[in-house]
Amino acid sequence: MSTFPARAVVDLSAVRANARTLGDLAPTAQLMAVVKADAYGHGLLPVARAAVEGGAAWLGVAQVGEALALRAGGITARVLAWLYAPGAPLAEAVAADVDLSVAAPWALDEVAAAARATGRTARIHVKVDTGLGRNGIPPADLPALLDAALRLEAEGAVRLVGLWSHLAFADEPGHPSLHAQADALHAAVADAEARGARLEVRHIAASASTLTDPALHLDLVRPGIALYGLTPVPQLGGPERFGLVPAMTVEAELATVKRLPAGHGVSYGHHYVTAQDTTVGVVPLGYADGVPRHASGVDGLPGAPLGVAGRRLAIAGRVCMDQVVVDLGPDATEVAGDRVVLFGTGADGGPTAQDWADAAGTISYEIVTRLGARVPRVYVDGGRAVSGAARVAEEVR
Numbered sequence: 196m197s198t199f200p201a202r203a204v205v206d207l208s209a210v211r212a213n214a215r216t217l218g219d220l221a222p223t224a225q226l227m228a229v230v231k232a233d234a235y236g237h238g239l240l241p242v243a244r245a246a247v248e249g250g251a252a253w254l255g256v257a258q259v260g261e262a263l264a265l266r267a268g269g270i271t272a273r274v275l276a277w278l279y280a281p282g283a284p285l286a287e288a289v290a291a292d293v294d295l296s297v298a299a300p301w302a303l304d305e306v307a308a309a310a311r312a313t314g315r316t317a318r319i320h321v322k323v324d325t326g327l328g329r330n331g332i333p334p335a336d337l338p339a340l341l342d343a344a345l346r347l348e349a350e351g352a353v354r355l356v357g358l359w360s361h362l363a364f365a366d367e368p369g370h371p372s373l374h375a376q377a378d379a380l381h382a383a384v385a386d387a388e389a390r391g392a393r394l395e396v397r398h399i400a401a402s403a404s405t406l407t408d409p410a411l412h413l414d415l416v417r418p419g420i421a422l423y424g425l426t427p428v429p430q431l432g433g434p435e436r437f438g439l440v441p442a443m444t445v446e447a448e449l450a451t452v453k454r455l456p457a458g459h460g461v462s463y464g465h466h467y468v469t470a471q472d473t474t475v476g477v478v479p480l481g482y483a484d485g486v487p488r489h490a491s492g493v494d495g496l497p498g499a500p501l502g503v504a505g506r507r508l509a510i511a512g513r514v515c516m517d518q519v520v521v522d523l524g525p526d527a528t529e530v531a532g533d534r535v536v537l538f539g540t541g542a543d544g545g546p547t548a549q550d551w552a553d554a555a556g557t558i559s560y561e562i563v564t565r566l567g568a569r570v571p572r573v574y575v576d577g578g579r580a581v582s583g584a585a586r587v588a589e590e591v592r
């Protein structure tokens with residue numbers, strides 16, 4: 196038995212199929228699979244490889260360190276890193292052929308210095324703040340940054356590959372700001388080209404616009420959450436609506452199963468009290484593992500759902516650091532060691548990451564990305580165990 200009584204089983208065939216589906220949805224654009232934050236908790240390198248197999252020509256990450264980890268893992272696809280502070284290891288990134296976003300004059304200076312230090316040309320994508328009000332150069336400051344970038348291009352220090360932006364309301368398809376932001380990016384592109392830029396890619400769409408608005412696909416789309424089979428627009432329906440399959444199933448073995456009498460408090464603060472003589476089970480995952488404490492079953496409301504032998508139950512009482520309790524009911528036949536599914540594909544009515552997000556008042560992104568480092572990731576490929584993970588996957592089935 197593996198030493199930890201729970202795991203996230205990641206189906207790489209689902210990642211591969213989702214990448215293909217996203218590529219088919221945006222046939223005129225290149226596909227950048229976003230694998231930041233340890234591939235949204237699914238594991239950077241296995242997911243990156245599967246995404247490339249599924250047709251992603253590009254991988255997107257926030258941090259430079261994440262880009263370097265992809266290269267160290269032997270990934271040769273184009274990689275873009277877009278979030279760094281002064282002093283980041285940009286020379287290493289340029290030497291590793293990582294494309295870098297530039298959103299401020301200091302960043303252009305540091306990229307140029309990195310290029311000179313390595314003797315290579317740095318590939319840059321200038322990020323424009325077309326309205327999000329987060330990262331990106333304000334349009335008023337763009338002309339000076341473009342001129343500086345094009346002077347460096349003439350010297351051979353940089354190559355201005357792309358102009359890009361990010362949307363504020365992509366999860367509200369049809370919101371008027373979406374096309375206003377795209378128009379602002381198009382205006383920036385026209386300005387850049389008038390100044391002599393020869394861009395390879397213009398991009399603005401993450402998952403939501405990849406799924407819902409072809410007019411925003413431009414030359415390249417950057418889906419993250421959809422690659423993992425989750426939807427950024429749950430109000431339009433589940434992942435199956437877009438042909439996506441959730442890649443991660445989080446499951447555990449019941450650690451303790453025992454009888455409790457009616458009227459017995461459960462977990463810290465006794466926020467759940469048994470209504471009858473019943474059987475409870477201890478699930479060995481808690482907030483240290485990413486189970487949101489907001490998913491507790493308190494104040495008479497059920498906590499986040501748990502799938503137990505085809506039944507849909509719920510967390511009873513407070514989520515603790517390492518464990519939660521489930522009321523298995525008076526007629527339970529479960530024993531210690533039986534399997535509990537926290538969330539998975541949702542096939543057969545089982546709980547999903549979206550159900551967990553709803554229960555915790557958050558979005559599915561947060562449910563998967565906050566899964567704790569303590570929880571082992573086990574890889575399967577369409578039900579087959581992946582080598583290396585084979586032994587543990589075999590043992591837990």
Ligand SMILES: *Cc1c(COP(=O)(O)O)cnc(C)c1O
Pocket residue numbers: 229231277361400401402403417418419420421427
């Ligand atoms: C995270 C991120 C994405 C991917 O977003 P999803 O909504 O997960 O598809 C794309 N672009 C940028 C700039 C991001 O930060």
